[in-house]
Amino acid sequence: MxxxxxxxxxxxxxxxxxxxxxxxxxxxxxxxxxxxxxxxxxxxxxxxxxxxxxxxxxxxxxxxxxxxxxxxxxxxxxxxxxxxxxxxxxxxxxxxxxxxxxxxxxxxxxxxxxxxxxxxxxxxxxxxxxxxxxxxxxxxxxxxxxxxxxxxxxxxxxxxxxxxxxxxxxxxxxxxxxxxxxxxxxxxxxxxxxxxxxxxxxxxxxLTDSNVVKSFADETPPELLEYLDSSIDYLKYKVDDSGHTLSYILKFKGEENIIVVSNLSDIANYLSSGTIKGITLFYExxxxxxxxxxxxxxxxxxxxxxxxxxxxxxxxxxxxxxxxxxxxxxxxxxxxxxxxxxxxxxxxxxxxxxxxxxxxxxxxxxxxxxxxxxxxxNNYLKGTAPSYTRYMNLKRTIVKHNQSLSQDATNTMGSGENSRDVK
Structure with a gap:
């Protein structure tokens, strides 16, 4: 070996x-x-x-x-x-x-x-x-x-x-x-x-159920940003000696304002979920x-x-x-x-x-x-599509649920009318 x-x-x-x-x-x-x-x-x-x-x-x-x-x-x-x-x-x-x-x-x-x-x-x-x-x-x-x-x-x-x-x-x-x-x-x-x-x-x-930006060494490659969202000028990172990201620095083209945030989740207020996921995927x-x-x-x-x-x-x-x-x-x-x-x-x-x-x-x-x-x-191999029987059972449940809501609404209206008659 x-x-x-x-x-x-x-x-x-x-x-x-x-x-x-x-x-x-x-x-x-x-x-x-x-x-x-x-x-x-x-x-x-x-x-x-x-x-x-x-x-x-x-x-x-x-x-x-x-x-x-x-x-x-x-x-x-x-x-x-x-x-x-x-x-x-x-x-x-x-x-x-x-x-x-x-x-x-x-x-x-x-x-x-x-x-x-x-x-x-x-x-x-x-x-x-x-x-x-x-x-x-x-x-x-x-x-x-x-x-x-x-x-x-x-x-x-x-x-x-x-x-x-x-x-x-x-x-x-x-x-x-x-x-x-x-x-x-x-x-x-x-x-x-x-x-x-x-x-x-x-x-x-x-990370499947979360959508977070992965930090590059100091800056997201501009070619990647241009490919994902051409309105972004740059996305840079300020990191300490241990590689921990201290802040995220974002600028859009044609805008003088530079956005600086320290919390990773705040990036989602400025970038689309697709751009964030694209950056993360490319990083990995x-x-x-x-x-x-x-x-x-x-x-x-x-x-x-x-x-x-x-x-x-x-x-x-x-x-x-x-x-x-x-x-x-x-x-x-x-x-x-x-x-x-x-x-x-x-x-x-x-x-x-x-x-x-x-x-x-x-x-x-x-x-x-x-x-x-x-x-x-087309379920050619049997078992690659949801069961039709289970789908129909689910459909019936929705119908029953709606009927129940309609009946409850009718009963509520009826009880309201009766109460007015009593008065």
Missing amino acids: QNSKIKLIGFQIFGHSLFQDGSIFSIQTASQVTSRTKSRVYQLNGHLTLNRTIGIVGINATGKSTLMEIFKGLNDLYLKSLSIDQTSLIHSFRSNERRIRVRTFFASDTDDRFCADTSFAQTLADESTTPAPTKQFEWLITAEKIYHSKTAASKSKYFEFKENQLAAQRSALSQKERLLLSPKDSIFRIVLQQSTMFYDVISTVS FLNALRQGATLLVDEIELHVNKQIVRDFIGFFSDPKINVNNATLVYSSHYIELTDDLDRQDEEYILIRKVQTKLCRLNDAKVRTELKNSEIFQ
Whole structure:
């Protein structure tokens, strides 16, 4: 692993209450790379090809955000060596049986490949550290095996391992190692050299319901402002030595007045929500493109013009811009965005009945002449459109509610007339 860099590729999950057992999510290519689509993929090493963009679509409550939070949490647990309760896994793990097993896949740019096969259990927190009135459950690691190989493997079997490729096992640790290792920490870093570098995973999922400006070093690029809102002259930032923003300095073209605010929320009084979201998206996109990171963006179309979203996504699929081989994983309710995905393995469709099924479009066996958006909107895969029966039940509820209000109004008027008669 000397001078190599490792990347989280995907995972397979069992026991999660939302997803079907054995569900797999991966940024690895799963279909043939042609001359027409080769610019949309990149080689991490001599045997592994990855997608530059992955789109996730599904109706409400199918688990799009949860899927991305699990991906981010696994990266932080294994590659950043954080404890479970320091990651997004603490709120993205949900299990009726309070047990989850995850097989997490990694690969390096020097042809190393890994699988962390980990079992998690949710137990009551230690009463000695948690007061009785605030008892909570916590996730702990109960079993763990790490597999490693450098031997060549086909695309379909790249992350299949044999027992003789077992590199570390939690149950085989010495007594001293067990005492030093928390049940909330993984043994994965034991396998890696401490100097091993990794490609980061950047997530904006926690910011989905908020719309705040991300500060650049000293000034928002004027080219970005011109693209988003040509009426803005500049947006600068005054920061202290630690990088904390002290004030925001905004000026519009043709106006002498310079607006200075110290509170981030006050910017929203002067800039449109679309401009604010555009600045934030560009900041995160630029950050990921510089690092070659995997960027997770939930509901990418929120507040932003659809063409701007398309243009921003295009930064990742353009190898002249995406020179560090970053990957964008986004979810969207703007289904037409998926028509821009030229490869069927770039799209995951989440279909929920009792549990959510992760359907990669290349596995769906649909007619190739259909647009990606048509497959979803026409409910071709059954479960990608709201239930008609549930819609009719909701409609009847509205009718009953209106009838009830009308009856109440009639009764009120009637009682008023009666009271006047009595007088």
